[in-house]
Amino acid sequence: MKIDNINHYGDIMAIPFFAIAILYLYSIDYRNPIENILLFFCISGFILDIFFTFVFLKSRRR
Incomplete structure (x- = not known):
């Protein structure tokens, strides 16, 4: 693992945490505006992390 690619591996590790945050924020019955903004940014x-991971893994294959 090169130090140049550390941000790509961080993106890969962030995907499950975004999913957990989305599930948590979506399950709140009465969200305030800040929680709606957080939900939008989490989604x-x-x-974007899934897209960048796909691009990174596709470029490593060559």
Whole structure:
């Protein structure tokens, strides 16, 4: 594992934590505006991390 790729491995490790945060924030019955913003950013981060992980793993294959 090169030190250059440490941010990619951090992205891979963040995916389950984004999923847990999404489940937690979604299960709240009466969310305030801050929680809605957090939910939006968690969903965005989850999707982007999956995309960046896919790109990283695809580039390593070559």
